[in-house]
Amino acid sequence: xxxxxxxxxxxxxxxxxxxxxxxxxxxxxxxxxxxxxxxxxxxxxxxxxxxxxxxxxxxxxxxxxxxxxxxxxxxxxxxxxxxxxxxxxxxxxxxxxxxxxxxxxxxxxxxxxxxxxxxxxxxxxxxxxxx
Amino acid sequence: xxxxxxxxxxxxxxxxxxxxxxxxxxxxxxxxxxxxxxxxxxxxxxxxxxxxxxxxxxxxxxxxxxxxxxxxxxxxxxxxxxxxxxxxxxxxxxxxxxxxxxxxxxxxxxxxxxxxxxxxxxxxxxxxxxxxxxxxxxxxxxxxxxxxxxxxxxxxxxxxxxxxxxxxxxxxxxxxxxxxxxxxxxxxxxxxxxxxxxxxxxxxxxxxxxxxxxxxxxxxxxxxxxxxxxxxxxxxxxxxxxxxxxxxxxxxxxxxxxxxxx
Numbered sequence: 001x002x003x004x005x006x007x008x009x010x011x012x013x014x015x016x017x018x019x020x021x022x023x024x025x026x027x028x029x030x031x032x033x034x035x036x037x038x039x040x041x042x043x044x045x046x047x048x049x050x051x052x053x054x055x056x057x058x059x060x061x062x063x064x065x066x067x068x069x070x071x072x073x074x075x076x077x078x079x080x081x082x083x084x085x086x087x088x089x090x091x092x093x094x095x096x097x098x099x100x101x102x103x104x105x106x107x108x109x110x111x112x113x114x115x116x117x118x119x120x121x122x123x124x125x126x127x128x129x130x131x
Numbered sequence: 132x133x134x135x136x137x138x139x140x141x142x143x144x145x146x147x148x149x150x151x152x153x154x155x156x157x158x159x160x161x162x163x164x165x166x167x168x169x170x171x172x173x174x175x176x177x178x179x180x181x182x183x184x185x186x187x188x189x190x191x192x193x194x195x196x197x198x199x200x201x202x203x204x205x206x207x208x209x210x211x212x213x214x215x216x217x218x219x220x221x222x223x224x225x226x227x228x229x230x231x232x233x234x235x236x237x238x239x240x241x242x243x244x245x246x247x248x249x250x251x252x253x254x255x256x257x258x259x260x261x262x263x264x265x266x267x268x269x270x271x272x273x274x275x276x277x278x279x280x281x282x283x284x285x286x287x288x289x290x291x292x293x294x295x296x297x298x299x300x301x302x303x304x305x306x307x308x309x310x311x312x313x314x315x316x317x318x319x320x321x322x323x324x325x326x327x328x329x330x331x332x333x334x335x336x337x338x339x340x341x342x343x344x345x346x347x348x349x350x351x352x353x354x355x356x357x358x359x360x361x362x363x364x365x366x367x368x369x370x371x372x373x374x375x376x377x378x379x380x381x382x383x384x385x386x387x388x389x390x391x392x393x
Binding site: 035036037038052053054055057058059061062065076078079080081082083 | 164165167168169170171172174175176178195196197198202203204205206
């Protein structure tokens with residue numbers, strides 16, 4: 001059996017994370033406002049996922065470019081001001097929709113497929129239909 | 132930057148400067164805003180970091196944050212992101228003209244002509260690499276001879292008496308004016324010219340290779356479509372396709388897939 005390469009595994013994990021992480025960020029910002037650093041803390045506090053802290057900034061940039069989050073600078077009682085982000089109402093609506101989509105996808109992935117052994121006949125048809 | 136030591140402060144400024152240089156294409160106020168935001172992040176992370184040593188602390192904070200290029204991605208204007216695909220445009224046009232000229236009016240004959248041309252180009256490319264390789268090899272041999280001339284004059288003499296090395300004519304006369312070490316240096320200089328030329332050719336070859344690969348892909352893709360369209364025509368002859376509703380029989384398997392496809 002051929003082992004998969006680390007590179008192909010990493011690429012897929014990154015691909016998977018990219019979309020899901022954006023959803024997770026939206027989920028966090030749905031209910032409360034966060035600044036970049038606190039957002040990272042919330043996302044990683046369960047300890048189940050290690051996250052390069054910088055990755056939230058491209059996500060926030062995308063979200064705000066599409067008008068899904070808004071931001072404001074808030075003075076901090078210690079240190080420089082913080083830029084707080086929160087989901088806009090259109091961001092909330094989109095999140096609700098995306099969560100439904102995600103549920104569908106997850107159930108599709110986790111569904112126990114009972115694939116019967118393909119008969120010789122069916123396999124032949126497959127070849128024919130592909131030409 | 133209030134409570135940072137000078138070293139830490141310098142490290143942070145350097146990092147933010149690198150971020151700023153990646154954001155050159157953005158308006159100044161957006162650059163400033165993002166740099167300010169990152170600085171605030173660095174401050175918070177620095178306060179919470181565990182290390183004793185402040186330099187180790189700031190380095191681990193920045194490592195966690197990631198490279199400037201990663202952090203700024205998705206902030207750059209669309210034009211920069213797309214520039215990769217734009218570069219191929221002239222090749223697409225060339226390929227289009229190529230196919231329009233040879234492929235369409237000539238049918239299978241055109242395919243033959245195209246393939247012939249492609250293989251000819253492949254031949255040219257192989258010859259190109261062979262030339263580059265032999266130039267490199269020549270340079271290597273010359274270099275070796277030069278080194279022998281400088282470091283091992285006795286070996287050089289032996290090689291000359293054995294007939295492995297024959298330098299005569301104007302080159303030999305020219306070299307005879309100089310002592311052994313200078314002769315060696317001349318040979319090495321000459322050799323490095325060869326090697327540089329060979330390496331240059333190899334480097335330039337990448338573009339040729341890329342262009343050829345692109346043309347191959349283009350032609351094969353086009354042939355695939357051509358073959359598909361013929362297959363489709365052949366398939367349409369037998370009776371009308373059975374009607375089925377997608378809602379009642381979604382993706383039942385390979386048999387239906389055939390009708391879904393078109």
